[in-house]
Amino acid sequence: MNIGQASATSGVSTKMLRYYESIDLIPQASRTEAGYRIYSVKDVNTLRFIRRARDLGLSINRIKLLVGLWQDRERSSADVKRVATEHVAELDAKILELTAMRDTLQDLADACHGDHRPDCPILHDLEGGGRLSTQAGVVTKDASHPKYGTAHGAIPRHEA
Numbered sequence: 001m002n003i004g005q006a007s008a009t010s011g012v013s014t015k016m017l018r019y020y021e022s023i024d025l026i027p028q029a030s031r032t033e034a035g036y037r038i039y040s041v042k043d044v045n046t047l048r049f050i051r052r053a054r055d056l057g058l059s060i061n062r063i064k065l066l067v068g069l070w071q072d073r074e075r076s077s078a079d080v081k082r083v084a085t086e087h088v089a090e091l092d093a094k095i096l097e098l099t100a101m102r103d104t105l106q107d108l109a110d111a112c113h114g115d116h117r118p119d120c121p122i123l124h125d126l127e128g129g130g131r132l133s134t135q136a137g138v139v140t141k142d143a144s145h146p147k148y149g150t151a152h153g154a155i156p157r158h159e160a
Contacts, residue, residue, distance in 0.1 A: 003029075006039035010047035017047065025050060025064055058087055 007014045020026045026046050029037035039047075049070060053063045062083055069075045069083070104125075111121040 001039050001044070003037045003039070006037075006044050006047065010044045011051045012047045020047070020050060023060065025060065025067065056087070057091065062087060 001009065003014050003017060006012075007017055010017075012020070017026075021028055026043060029039050029043065032038060046067065049067060050063055053066060058066070066080065066083055069080050105122075108122045108125050113119075
């Protein structure tokens with residue numbers, strides 16, 4: 001099948017298909033006498049595999065590794081599991097980071113009156129670079145945020 005058919009069948013754009021060839025994620029397609037790429041059913045199955053792996057957020061390097069393991073019938077499933085569990089751990093870390101960002105934005109939005117007044121905790125936070133500010137070698141909680149009260153909760157810099 002030609003590149004358009006391979007793209008439609010696999011769900012991988014023609015641009016990405018060419019890119020995957022250029023980085024040796026898939027083998028170079030054979031060519032017609034006119035120079036058009038021709039893909040086999042095996043190539044399309046590999047593209048589907050890659051598409052699914054990308055949908056799961058796997059990096060190109062991990063996908064290369066997994067394609068190699070998938071094609072190696074002598075492989076150990078433990079090797080495949082290791083790749084998957086490493087990715088899960090990275091996803092968990094990203095989820096924690098995104099949750100913290102969401103919580104921070106929600107706290108700021110909750111503290112904002114959202115009325116005609118110009119005072120806005122969201123803008124104050126962004127201006128100050130966050131809720132923690134440095135004064136005389138001590139990190140203090142931002143007193144402008146109602147949840148954090150006054151600077152009485154000073155934290156030594158090495159503990160922040």
